Amino acid sequence: MYSLFRKEITGFFGSVTGYLVAFVFLIANGLFLWVFPGNYNLLENGYATLDSYFSLAPWIFLFLVPALTMRLIAEEKRLGTLEILVTRPLSLFQLVWAKYLAGLFLVAVCLLPTLVYFYSIYALGNPVGNWDSGAAWGSFTGLFFLAAAYVAIGLLASSLTDNQIFAFMAAFFLSFFFYTGFDFMASMNLPVGLKSFFNGIGINKHYLSMSRGVVDSRDVVYFVSLTFFVLMLTSIFLRQKQKKLKKQLQKLALLAVGLILLAGISSRLFFRIDLTTEQRYSLSPISKELINQLDAPVKINLFLAGELPPGFRKLQLAVEEKIEDMNAYADIRVRYESMNPYQLKNANERNQLFENLISLGLQPTDLRLTRDEGTVTHLIFPGAVIRYKGEEIGVNLLKNNPALAAEVNLNNSVETLEFELMRALQQLLGHEKDEVAFLNGQSELNDAETHDLRTTLSENYRVTNRLATDLVSGEMQPKALIIADPSQPFSETDKFFIDQYLMRGGNLLWLVDPVLVSLDSLSRGETTLAFPRDLNLMDQLFRYGVRVNPVLVQDVECLMIPVNTAPVGSAPKFTPAPWYYSPLLTPAQSHVISRNLNRLKAEFVSSIDTVGQHIDVKKTVILHTSTYSRIVKTPEEISLQSINNPPSRNLFQQSLVPVGVLLEGQFSSAFKNRITEDFNTTHIEFLPESKPAKIIVLADGSLIANQVSRRNGQTQTRPLGYDNFSQQTFGNKEFLVNAVNYLCDDTGIMSLRSRVFKLRLLDKVKVREEKFFWQLLNLLAPLALISLFGLIFNFVRKRKYRG
Known part of the structure; x- marks a missing residue:
């Protein structure tokens, strides 16, 4: 032989x-x-x-x-x-x-x-x-x-x-x-x-x-x-x-x-x-468990096909590979089909398809292709439509953060693929929806001002309004409670019921403004005074482990607003100028809530400190300012005229000021060792220690507010995080949706957002200069x-x- x-x-x-x-x-x-x-x-x-x-x-x-x-x-x-x-x-x-x-x-x-x-x-x-x-x-x-x-x-x-x-x-x-x-x-x-x-x-x-x-x-x-x-x-x-x-x-x-x-x-x-x-082709136990719950075929239409640049081809391949990884463990096959909308030669059919995709929530993006006849711009939908048992849902696969390079955005998109697909499957499986409640009673933002977030959350949750006294009544309590920019002080009774809701395993999302600024005065060009707002709340948050400071944060990384720079008597000429009181906040990359998100649009933000030696409570900063910030103490006069005389650049010496903190663990009641008979109006059992729970505190109520306009008796709302001047939509909604998902997550599916894939690129300079050698x-x-x-x-x- x-x-x-x-x-x-x-x-x-x-x-x-x-x-x-x-x-x-x-x-x-x-x-x-x-x-x-x-x-x-x-x-x-x-x-x-x-x-x-x-x-x-x-x-x-x-x-x-x-x-x-x-x-x-x-x-x-x-x-x-x-x-x-x-x-x-x-x-x-x-x-x-x-x-x-x-x-x-x-x-x-x-x-x-x-x-x-x-x-x-x-x-x-x-x-x-x-x-x-x-x-x-x-x-x-x-x-x-x-x-x-x-x-x-x-x-x-x-x-x-x-x-x-x-x-x-x-x-x-x-x-x-x-x-x-x-x-x-x-x-x-x-x-x-x-x-x-x-x-x-x-x-x-x-x-x-x-x-x-x-x-x-x-x-x-x-x-x-x-x-x-x-x-x-x-x-x-x-x-x-x-x-x-x-x-x-x-x-x-x-x-x-x-x-x-x-x-x-x-x-x-x-x-x-x-x-x-990075074990990029391994599914987590959570994903395997979810896939095994499928009892009917799943069809995925992927709208990434045709002539694509290398980065998008890599994303397309990553999606197909992830589906194959799912099939490795699925008893019922997950089928997929890649579709190029431009294969439809009929323009009316193609436009109808585009409208259907937009109605499913898919976000289009422009793609420029260089051909022999010149540069051609195509509208593409880097997403997928998943169908299961007659139901369908759109999934956006591209994470587009304007502050990051295209290669980084595409790599971030690949990192979150498993999370996006599993979250969509979880929604299609039709699990019973948990309740997410907005607190009423302290002049919080109304339904119109929180319309965009409410609409998005309603896809996965039962969104309700509750008074504090209703939080622990009956057998079922909300999975999470959102306190959206209250403007009136909390009574001790309301604070007690919120506290006992937390003790019973409820989860809290606080968006509070400890400083009051009159926006009406500013909009009329007048000088206004920023001064501390008494919400009768800070002692309770302090007991849980955070202090929201009655100060304002200015940041070099901020929104640009139009300012009239024309001489008096001349036609108006508006030019963009930085408004330091509207910082662009940076989500922390170290946590699943805030990883790979665009910056958040904010206005009149305060700082947060973590306090106390709470050994049973883990504290994580999930939102902060840039590396060039400063803190302004209140009371403070604020005027748009300050744009013409900005503070010295040398004053912005503070870095990564915390403005959003996550607390998770077992909390002690803020009413422990206190007599509670006077405000325990429904005579519920008092619990001095909590079940495992989570609290998120954000020191800016405007983070959750979408713009509202009223014309001809009709109310119109803008997307949450949208900026009129730059016409950008910042990451407010995605951040807050992630926050609510994390608060309500009992399965651990949010942990899938923690996957990190190292970006591996060729040295462009070496490739350009030594191409012939290689x-x-x-x-x-x-x-x-x-x-x-x-x-x-x-x-x-x-x-x-x-x-």
Whole structure:
């Protein structure tokens, strides 16, 4: 067996044809990956990854492997030496196995020089070495399994004929069919069971999984089973003129049945090893539990398709991969379809589709594409529509923070994919909605002023209004209570019932303004006085662990407002000027509530301090100012005229002033050791210590207020966080929705927002300045390595036979 193996290796590297095949393979890879512009070009994509290489390899293999295997048996038939080999003390299966190992070794020799690509991506990373080596080596393992299957198919084709050209064509066709043919059959209008069957027996599905760096036992079983079955079939074709053919066919049938049973067992008892650094293709236990609750098919329409820049293609691929990860654990398959709206040639149909997507909450964005005829702008919807049991929901997948670079936004979008998809599934599963209540009784913001947030929350919660005395009445209490910018002092009775609501495991979201500023006076251009507002609340918040200070925070990072800069008597001329009392607040990146969010629009914000030694209470700052802030004590005169005479830049010396704090744990009652009979009007049981609960305190009531206008007797509202002058929508709504979701989250689904994927980019300067060097290196170095191998091989061979 070894002598036959050595004979094939010697025959390949002892001929010019063998080197020619290897050279063509390496040149084709080098040109597509490093020189030719297009989706496969590693330098143009800008990411420190070899995904393009592993996507291109199956197609290059369609030519390489048949060229390497076409002569293995066909040449023996043509020369008449096959009969001689059969007469040797070697079983047909051993003969086939020797030929197979020789073919696999030849493919491995052609693959090894491509490790130069690994070094290049490593060296081009920003910084050097910023790439996911675990994913790359895992993908290389998948590539080797693919080569093993292709070699087995090529050997089968070579056994069918004594013509090498026919063997090449047959191997090409069979490999192509196994790679894409079954997928094509699955795309036809067939029952779901047949679709799943055809997907499962095709190579593409299993290779795509492994090419990401995920070693799934089901994929390994598939490739080993396919290879073993094809090799057995090859040995039967070689034995067809012998008397034992019938017996061999029976063995083949038994083998097929055994492999089908093995596949069935492996689909139930399997393991997955995610070799990526951040475990990006592993689902959390929460997601697996949610997926197992599905009892009907899920259809996902992804509106990321067609001609896309590299970053959006990466997001598209990440969504498809995440759906495949879901299918790895789903008893009922999650199907998806990528759709390019611009495939609809009819403009009316396309516009109707756009309107439907907007009605589902998908947010469009402009995409500029550079073509030969110039720059073309397309409207795209980077989102998906998920359908389940006749219900559908839109999911925005792109996190667009104007303050961040495009690559960072796209990476943030990939980080939150699992959370967005799982949250949508949770909503479609129709779990009973928890109650979220807005507190009434202290002149809080009305329904119109909180309309946008109420509407958004109503998709997942029952949104109600409650008085403080109603919070603990009856069996059910709200999951969370929102206190939206109260302007009247709290009575001790109301404070008591809010406290006891907290003691019973209720969760609180406070948005309070400890400083009163007359906005009407400012809007008329008058000077107003900012002075502390007595809400009779600060003692209670102090007992829970925070102090809201009656001060105002100014910030260099702030909104711009229009100011008339024209001389007196001239036509008005409005120019933008910074209004330091409207800071753009920064969500903390360290917590799931505030990760990857746009800045928040605020107005007349105060600072917050954490106080006390509460060992049972965890305190986290989730919202703060920029690194250039200052605190203004009150009382303080405020006028728009201060824009013309701004404070000195040197005064903004304070950094990251906390304005939003999360408290979670077990709290002591603010009424502990107090006589409560006078305000316990409903005679509820007094609890001195709380169940596990959460409190969020935000020192600005305007964070929750959307703009309201009244025209012709009708009330109109703007989106929460919208700024008229800049026409931007800031992150207020998403931050507050996350805050409420976190307060009400018993399943832990919000923890999915904590996933961090390191952004791995190529060094753009190095790529631009050294592009030709890296192109030359990756074209010539693999050729030089294969040539060096050939020289050494032939030198050793000649020296051996001379001796």
